[in-house]
Amino acid sequence: MSEDEKFDAIIIGAGPAGSACAYTLAKDGKEVLVIEKGDTPGSKNLTGGRFYTYALEMLDADLLKEAALERKVTHEQLMMLSGDRGITIDYYDPSFNQKGHTPVSYTILRASFDEWLAGKAEEMGAVVVCGVKVDGLIEKDGMIVGVIAGEDEMYADVVIAADGVNSLIAQHAGLINDIESHTVGVGIKEVIELSGKTIEERFNLKPGEGAARMILGCTDGIHGGGFLYTNQESISLGCVLMPEEAAERKISVHEVLQNLKMHPAVYPLLEGGHTVEYGAHLVSEAGFRGIPKKLYRDGFIIIGDAAGLVINTGYSIRGIDLAIVSGIAAANAVIRANDTASVGPAYITELENLKLIPTMKATDGFFEILETPWLYDKLPNLGADICAYLYREDGELPGSIKKDILKLVKANGLSVFQLAKFGLKGVRSL
Amino acid sequence: MSKTIVCYKWVKDEADIKVNPDLSVDLSKAKGKISDYDKNAIEAAVQAARLLAGKSIGLTFGTPKTKQSLKDALSRGLEEVCWINTEAAAEADGIVTSKALAAAIKKMDDVSLVICAEGASDTYARQTAPRLGALLQWPVITSVSKIQINGDILSASRKLDDCIETVKVKLPAVIAVLPEICNAPIPGLKAVMAAGKKPIAEYQAGDIGIDFTSKSQVSGLKAYAMNRKNIILEGDTSEKIASLVAALKKEGVL
Numbered sequence: 001m002s003e004d005e006k007f008d009a010i011i012i013g014a015g016p017a018g019s020a021c022a023y024t025l026a027k028d029g030k031e032v033l034v035i036e037k038g039d040t041p042g043s044k045n046l047t048g049g050r051f052y053t054y055a056l057e058m059l060d061a062d063l064l065k066e067a068a069l070e071r072k073v074t075h076e077q078l079m080m081l082s083g084d085r086g087i088t089i090d091y092y093d094p095s096f097n098q099k100g101h102t103p104v105s106y107t108i109l110r111a112s113f114d115e116w117l118a119g120k121a122e123e124m125g126a127v128v129v130c131g132v133k134v135d136g137l138i139e140k141d142g143m144i145v146g147v148i149a150g151e152d153e154m155y156a157d158v159v160i161a162a163d164g165v166n167s168l169i170a171q172h173a174g175l176i177n178d179i180e181s182h183t184v185g186v187g188i189k190e191v192i193e194l195s196g197k198t199i200e201e202r203f204n205l206k207p208g209e210g211a212a213r214m215i216l217g218c219t220d221g222i223h224g225g226g227f228l229y230t231n232q233e234s235i236s237l238g239c240v241l242m243p244e245e246a247a248e249r250k251i252s253v254h255e256v257l258q259n260l261k262m263h264p265a266v267y268p269l270l271e272g273g274h275t276v277e278y279g280a281h282l283v284s285e286a287g288f289r290g291i292p293k294k295l296y297r298d299g300f301i302i303i304g305d306a307a308g309l310v311i312n313t314g315y316s317i318r319g320i321d322l323a324i325v326s327g328i329a330a331a332n333a334v335i336r337a338n339d340t341a342s343v344g345p346a347y348i349t350e351l352e353n354l355k356l357i358p359t360m361k362a363t364d365g366f367f368e369i370l371e372t373p374w375l376y377d378k379l380p381n382l383g384a385d386i387c388a389y390l391y392r393e394d395g396e397l398p399g400s401i402k403k404d405i406l407k408l409v410k411a412n413g414l415s416v417f418q419l420a421k422f423g424l425k426g427v428r429s430l
Numbered sequence: 431m432s433k434t435i436v437c438y439k440w441v442k443d444e445a446d447i448k449v450n451p452d453l454s455v456d457l458s459k460a461k462g463k464i465s466d467y468d469k470n471a472i473e474a475a476v477q478a479a480r481l482l483a484g485k486s487i488g489l490t491f492g493t494p495k496t497k498q499s500l501k502d503a504l505s506r507g508l509e510e511v512c513w514i515n516t517e518a519a520a521e522a523d524g525i526v527t528s529k530a531l532a533a534a535i536k537k538m539d540d541v542s543l544v545i546c547a548e549g550a551s552d553t554y555a556r557q558t559a560p561r562l563g564a565l566l567q568w569p570v571i572t573s574v575s576k577i578q579i580n581g582d583i584l585s586a587s588r589k590l591d592d593c594i595e596t597v598k599v600k601l602p603a604v605i606a607v608l609p610e611i612c613n614a615p616i617p618g619l620k621a622v623m624a625a626g627k628k629p630i631a632e633y634q635a636g637d638i639g640i641d642f643t644s645k646s647q648v649s650g651l652k653a654y655a656m657n658r659k660n661i662i663l664e665g666d667t668s669e670k671i672a673s674l675v676a677a678l679k680k681e682g683v684l
Contacts, residue, residue, distance in 0.1 A: 033623070035619065040461075127623060127626065129619060129622045129623060130622075131616060131617070131622070132617075132618065132619045132622060149618065149619040150618045150619065151618060152618050152619040152620040154619060154620075
């Protein structure tokens with residue numbers, strides 16, 4: 001292809017969404033150009049992170065064998081912190097990781113995963129250009145026909161924005177407005193290096209096994225939470241907070257993470273480790289209602305985080321898998337559509353077929369549940385109070401458990417009615 | 431057609447090099463990059479080739495990993511790259527490196543100018559250009575901050591300790607340039623895309639016909655830690671100044 005000819009598709013961003021899309025298109029023989037702002041794919045990206053394997057199998061089952069992954073998640077954990085107290089629930093289920101079956105999810109470090117996946121797209125024939133920032137879109141007769149990068153213009157039948165949360169390209173195209181502070185969390189994370197053996201001992205893991213932990217009650221009462229993932233030879237520890245609340249209460253996000261690290265129930269897990277990475281990123285928190293009204297224009301579609309495809313249920317967070325699925329959906333749409341105008345509608349159909357939009361819709365109720373303010377301070381404190389009550393013995397005559405627990409509920413500023421209402425709301429909205 | 435050759439080195443990115451508490455150096459996580467000063471040298475070669483109405487060619491001597499550098503070098507405006515690919519490069523000293531580069535240069539016709547950076551960003555040994563000049567029996571100009579080309583006469587400004595020296599040579603010649611010779615712009619989209627289609631010549635060790643055994647061997651690598659005196663001077667300002675002077679005298683600094 002000569003330089004002046006146009007590509008079948010230009011993809012902006014070589015994250016999981018962009019690379020999955022490029023891989024699928026290139027495999028079909030399409031001429032694809034991927035433009036990545038970072039010096040290497042993944043160098044500007046951040047995740048908690050965990051990755052659900054079904055998405056990679058959907059892309060190409062062979063890829064899973066050689067993917068740059070860390071540990072298969074065998075231990076699902078939930079931690080509630082209150083003051084210097086902590087409750088940890090550890091769910092172990094061998095059926096998630098049966099021999100001969102693909103493990104459900106792996107822990108992951110984005111810098112290596114993204115670079116690997118972009119490399120796979122390149123092997124398939126996609127042209128991947130790194131270190132180049134796309135400055136704008138070229139519009140002709142109401143259609144997007146190409147991109148502008150510095151002094152260069154490049155043309156394509158379809159431009160696909162995979163430039164992540166707060167997509168500037170989708171803003172250029174007029175599909176989304178500037179970011180609204182209550183729809184995003186700010187996530188910060190440290191990668192703390194420890195030997196694989198130490199990690200396995202501290203988390204009760206066999207070699208290759210990993211733990212994924214969500215942490216409640218570590219955010220000073222701000223809407224948000226912490227996370228901890230065990231990698232091969234490091235621990236990813238971080239938290240996500242609503243920046244608006246943190247700013248109102250003049251709480252620094254860094255301080256929240258620092259306090260989490262020093263918590264007496266967390267510090268022994270990290271002791272002796274070295275922080276090798278510190279990063280921050282925005283996270284879409286709005287779920288289904290955060291998806292832009294329109295995901296396409298003529299000649300233009302948005303995928304992955306740029307399209308708001310993130311699910312936070314409180315007990316797990318998904319984004320990378322949804323990004324890959326949306327990339328596949330976009331590629332299928334480009335491959336199957338007869339003309340540029342039908343790519344957008346075909347993309348929406350594909351998103352429905354691949355169950356992506358229905359999944360987002362089904363988990364929409366979590367948004368309201370997670371808006372409940374007492375989830376982030378009073379509930380973890382009540383949990384700790386109940387444990388303290390149940391486990392403390394002093395040789396005295398036990399009181400009525402029911403009465404005493406009701407007292408604790410009241411002492412925490414909550415009521416049975418409130419808890420029951422919350423439970424009912426939870427059942428209804430899901 | 432006249433050829434301008436620029437030699438560049440694929441080095442470890444110093445940002446990824448970790449120093450352990452025992453001062454041993456961990457290179458295992460370090461990615462590679464084209465030595466920073468070589469990026470300026472490459473741009474200088476592209477500009478010089480334009481003045482000589484000829485071609486600019488990149489030349490590198492490295493292990494198989496050096497392959498990653500070729501596209502980056504080409505996206506910086508060079509028309510071709512030539513890569514001497516051998517594991518022996520990992521252990522090569524200044525003599526072996528220059529012999530290998532000289533052997534590759536001798537295989538090319540009409541070479542008017544060879545440009546090196548003054549030193550590489552890892553070792554900064556400043557050996558390649560002078561040794562290349564000796565092997566090719568061409569004049570060498572080092573510490574070059576500016577060049578002008580008129581026909582086959584190159585005049586160079588040499589930045590010395592306390593003066594600028596201007597030197598003229600008849601081409602062909604070898605020059606070692608300082609980073610200030612010119613800016614190294616970040617390649618644009620089309621330049622990066624075009625790089626994928628440019629020719630790459632690859633030589634194996636056997637094609638070069640030299641002895642790759644280094645006379646000097648690296649026996650150890652250790653980080654250097656500054657030992658600080660950690661002396662805090664007490665008292666009012668005049669007392670502090672007096673004790674500072676006394677302390678410096680004691681150290682033999684004054």
